[in-house]
Amino acid sequence: MTNAEIAGVFEEIADLLEFKGENAFRIRAYRNAARTVEGMVESLAGVRADAGRKLTEFDGIGSDLATKIETLLDGLPLKMLEDLRKAVPASAFDIMRVPGLGPKKARLLVEQLGIDSLDALEAACQAGRVRSLKGFGGKTEAAILENVGFAKNPENRRMLWYDADLLVQRLLEHMRGCAAVVRIEAAGSWRRGKQTVGDLDLVVESGTPQSGDVAMVMDHFGAFPDVQSVMLRGDTKMSVRLTGDVQVDLRVVRGASFGAALQYFTGSKEHNVVLRGRARDRGLSINEYGVFPITDGETATSARDRTPEHGATEEEVYAAVGLPWIPPELREGREEIEWAEEGRLPTLVSVEDIRGDLHMHTHATDGEESLADMAAAAIARGLEYIAITDHGQRVRMAHGLDASRLLRQWEEIDRLNEKLREQAREEGRKTPRLVVLKGIEVDMLEKGGLDLPDEVLEQGDWIVASLHYGQNQPREQITKRILEAIENPNIRVIGHPTGRLINRRPAYDVDMEAVIDAAASTGTFLEINANPMRLDLDDVHAAAARRAGVKLVISTDAHSIQGLDLMRCGVIQARRAGLQAADVANTLTLKSLQKLIASSR
Numbered sequence: 001m002t003n004a005e006i007a008g009v010f011e012e013i014a015d016l017l018e019f020k021g022e023n024a025f026r027i028r029a030y031r032n033a034a035r036t037v038e039g040m041v042e043s044l045a046g047v048r049a050d051a052g053r054k055l056t057e058f059d060g061i062g063s064d065l066a067t068k069i070e071t072l073l074d075g076l077p078l079k080m081l082e083d084l085r086k087a088v089p090a091s092a093f094d095i096m097r098v099p100g101l102g103p104k105k106a107r108l109l110v111e112q113l114g115i116d117s118l119d120a121l122e123a124a125c126q127a128g129r130v131r132s133l134k135g136f137g138g139k140t141e142a143a144i145l146e147n148v149g150f151a152k153n154p155e156n157r158r159m160l161w162y163d164a165d166l167l168v169q170r171l172l173e174h175m176r177g178c179a180a181v182v183r184i185e186a187a188g189s190w191r192r193g194k195q196t197v198g199d200l201d202l203v204v205e206s207g208t209p210q211s212g213d214v215a216m217v218m219d220h221f222g223a224f225p226d227v228q229s230v231m232l233r234g235d236t237k238m239s240v241r242l243t244g245d246v247q248v249d250l251r252v253v254r255g256a257s258f259g260a261a262l263q264y265f266t267g268s269k270e271h272n273v274v275l276r277g278r279a280r281d282r283g284l285s286i287n288e289y290g291v292f293p294i295t296d297g298e299t300a301t302s303a304r305d306r307t308p309e310h311g312a313t314e315e316e317v318y319a320a321v322g323l324p325w326i327p328p329e330l331r332e333g334r335e336e337i338e339w340a341e342e343g344r345l346p347t348l349v350s351v352e353d354i355r356g357d358l359h360m361h362t363h364a365t366d367g368e369e370s371l372a373d374m375a376a377a378a379i380a381r382g383l384e385y386i387a388i389t390d391h392g393q394r395v396r397m398a399h400g401l402d403a404s405r406l407l408r409q410w411e412e413i414d415r416l417n418e419k420l421r422e423q424a425r426e427e428g429r430k431t432p433r434l435v436v437l438k439g440i441e442v443d444m445l446e447k448g449g450l451d452l453p454d455e456v457l458e459q460g461d462w463i464v465a466s467l468h469y470g471q472n473q474p475r476e477q478i479t480k481r482i483l484e485a486i487e488n489p490n491i492r493v494i495g496h497p498t499g500r501l502i503n504r505r506p507a508y509d510v511d512m513e514a515v516i517d518a519a520a521s522t523g524t525f526l527e528i529n530a531n532p533m534r535l536d537l538d539d540v541h542a543a544a545a546r547r548a549g550v551k552l553v554i555s556t557d558a559h560s561i562q563g564l565d566l567m568r569c570g571v572i573q574a575r576r577a578g579l580q581a582a583d584v585a586n587t588l589t590l591k592s593l594q595k596l597i598a599s600s601r
Ligand code: DGT
Pocket: 187, 188, 189, 190, 194, 196, 197, 198, 199, 200, 201, 264, 265, 266, 267, 268, 269, 272
């Protein structure tokens, strides 16, 4: 088990304890442990393997939790979790997926009203029975009714790309340990970098079925530690179900078909439909085994045993239909075929292009690290500049900064930059390794305006404006709040512009077209927040911003050092939006970025 998975188990335990109404102290212990584990740089497995160390050396991990971690690392079930799961009705898990319904409220609904499904919850709201519960009221009831649909939608139950990626990496590593695996790639929506992933798709090159190689591959696949059940095992296809209800499909093909299979199972369906149409126009047929001339009665099964003319690489498949290779992130049947045909496929932005990270928090508000430690971590990651953007005072929960605390932090940043310049002089470099920008994430207030005055903001280098409160306001009001911030010359960028949390909370209602237009005319940037739960703007909105000439900023919104490594999640969404380095402001050198800002004001 990875740290993230162990943290997930502790979170689940905390939720279940809370649902059962257990001791608040005990619940908090599990939540704290989850946070500690999530924020660790080293793996718990590594710490445990080190004879000189103990799991109990970490804050909040006592001997009881250490034993539980060991059990999880051994891949054994946790009795406590299993008991808790049995003690909590299955419907409770569904109810807790309704945005705004935590374990406590879910418990009241189950116990007081006997709610046993999302449908029952919907009916109870419609009948006005929920508002009578203690602590609920008519407004809460209306909100629940609105959010039940969100929880019911299967689109909101898919894995986050980040979680799918962790699993994919483990699967690939496991499968590469099999002697009969010549090559393996993961395909499907994971390879396209989709924000959420339904199931995982693996494509393996191996020898013939007669040689016994395919059986070896399948046996090895079935021995992956997370496999709960084998759903299907055929000649070339196998599907398994993993813990956490994740399906993985595996295809085994020969080398001559590997590219064709990878292309076919990468999808998307929409993209592949266009490709097949182009093939037909050329008297060809494409399937997962390769590209074949259309002859009478050709089928996929007969194709399996023939050697295709083109199919060893994806490039061959695309070339056969007169196209250059298309990056997987673009394969959604949107603009990519036209671009490919006209020879103007974009050179997509990559993680290596990123020079700065312009949204992050320190322990001055809800981050975990000091300013100096975030800066050191940024240097270790090769960043040239960062902006420290703690919360403004409106976010009281996070101990947001008022003007005097902010100005003190900015003085501290001045001193840090001076130290970095001094270091550069000592090392004989012209420029410091890192420049830290004086920033803040101000809140666009419910009634309009910002939570810090302009006289303060104009002394900063990089002001992010975000909307954290009043997200249920009507469209006009939310749009007005954001447009007002965009018009404010101190605001550089709108943070997570739609506020959505994938699988948890829908976007607030905002006229994104108006926001994009205003951003374009003022030279305000829009953020692609790289947090895997946010990915906000999403690919579709980011593409719309690109077309309008708005520059995007890809930021991690890191609250810890590990958080800085999420940049790649934002970059992959930017790639799906067809963004090139030139569309992304934080690929610029700091000098060019500053010039760009000055020119738009
Ligand atoms: P997901 O798993 O829902 O996140 O999305 P995908 O795109 O990974 O879809 P999946 O796993 O059903 O199939 C992987 C790819 O394989 C899909 O993008 C296109 C191809 N594919 C699968 N089944 C079919 C099919 O019945 N017809 C066609 N044309 N393509 C298919």
